[in-house]
Amino acid sequence: MKNVFIIGSKGIPANYGGFETFVEYLTEKKISNDIQYHVSCLSNENSEFNYNNTRCFNVKVPSLGSSRAVLYDLLSIKECINYIRKNNLDDCIIYILACRIGPFMSYFNKDLKKLKVKIFINPDGHEWKRSKWNFFIRKYWRYSERLMIKNSDLLICDSKGIEAYIKKDYRKYSPNTKFIAYGADLKQSELKNDDQLLLNWYESHKVNSKEYYLIVGRFVPENNYDLMIKEFIKSDSSKDLVIISNVQENVFYNELLKSTNFSKDMRIKFVGTVYNQELLKKIRENAYGYLHGHEVGGTNPSLLESLASTDLNLLLDVVFNREVGDNGALYFTKERGNLVQLIDKVDNFNENEINSLSNKAKERIAEAYSWEKIVNEYEFLFLNN
Structure with missing residues (x-):
């Protein structure tokens, strides 16, 4: 029996988050009876429970701000070692x-x-580049990344771009890497177009089906909200720009408001978060197009979800997004006016042009990013190492 201990996610059942969703699908869709998963779960108590035929162990961690995640991982790996030793x-x-x-x-x-x-380590993306961290935390992230890579047996990268970066920047360690993508759910939303939950959401935000572009992502500068909003405002589109994000009226929000004057454009609509996954999927399906400005990190779960659900996907032209979208998306640069022209162009697409891109996007996800494929690749890797 291969015992695989997974630490670093907040645990399952998954409420939200990329790593949590990954662990949820990995355990739910498990095929081999020769693998036993053990999953750490962030908690206020130490206990065990069974979920998805997986042994889940709660790890009690005090609230310590940003350092809580570090302590959680330390306590989790210590618990793994104790359990392995105790049970031989x-x-x-x-x-x-x-x-x-x-x-x-x-x-x-x-x-x-x-x-x-x-x-085994999943290095995630370029966490040390994220603007939310101050100088000292960024330095810690970069230092920690180096030592994790140095002390690993295998690095599992969900992006070929991240894999190439690790092989280049840490070549002195001769890192052993394996590319396995993140997965996407290909099923359509269970909600119908006349579902009251959907209709109420549209009514509350004054939005109509197929009459809006959509952005979903963390409200941080490296996701290029400033660029996308400025360009959309300059476009001739009569559609709305609906932004689903954990918006807080903080320094970034105020700077964005000052630099774009988005409050003067009735098309720009910040609508907060949507935690109901079926509703979010339906909102994606009914969007005219999706704008994706992420440029830090590897494969982004929200991009996979949009390619699986939304007809037209307009992506910032960086290696990570090209790798995922391939020929199923259209690309824009940071050059002034580039996204404006693209929006005005796709606004006038006919049905055949829309369907062609939509089909290519869904084929891309089915071929390279289905959860069934990802789970199979993980199980083969675990059983053969």
Whole structure:
């Protein structure tokens, strides 16, 4: 029996978040009876429960701000080691999601090697580039990433761009890498177009089906809200720009308001978050187009979801987005007026042009990013290492 311990996500059942959704599907769609998953779950108590035929162990972590995630990973890996030792388990893998505990890995190495435990790591994206972190936290992220890579047996990258970056920037460690993509749900929303939940949402935000472009993502500068809003305002589109994000009226919001004057354009609509996944999927399906300005990190879950659901996808032209969208999307640059021209162009697409891109996008997801494919690749990897 291969025992695979997964730490670094907040745990399952998944409420929201990329890593949590990944673990949910990995365990739910498990095929092999030769794998036993053990999943750490962030909690206010220490206990165990079973979910998706998976042993889930709660890890109690005090609230410590941004350092809580680091402590959570440390306590989780310690719990994994204790459980493996107590139950005399062999043939074990600890799969760590994200690179938060690099400086502490050497402390655990002696026990891990003695127990013959292999360490697999998902490096996620360029976390050290994210604007939400101050200078010192960014330095820690970069330092931690280096030490995690140095002390791993295998790095599983969900983006070929991230894999190339690791092989280039950390070549002195001769990193062992494997590309396995993130997955996407191909099923259509369970909601119908006349569902009252959907109609109420449209009514509350004064939005009509197929009469809006959509943005879904974290409200941070590196997702290029400033660029997309400025360009949309300059376009001739009669459609709305609906922005689903965890908007807070903070410094970034105020700077964005000042730089774009979006409050003067009735088409720009910040509508907050949508946590009902079926509703969110239906909102995606009924959007005329999707704008994606992410440029930091690897494969973005919201991009996969939009390609699986939305007919027209307009993506910022960076390597990560090109890798995912391929010929199923259209691309814009940061050059002034480039996105304006693209919006005005697709606004006048006929039905055949829309259907052609929509079909290519869905074919791309089915071919390379279905959860069934991803789970199969993970299980083959776990069982053969």
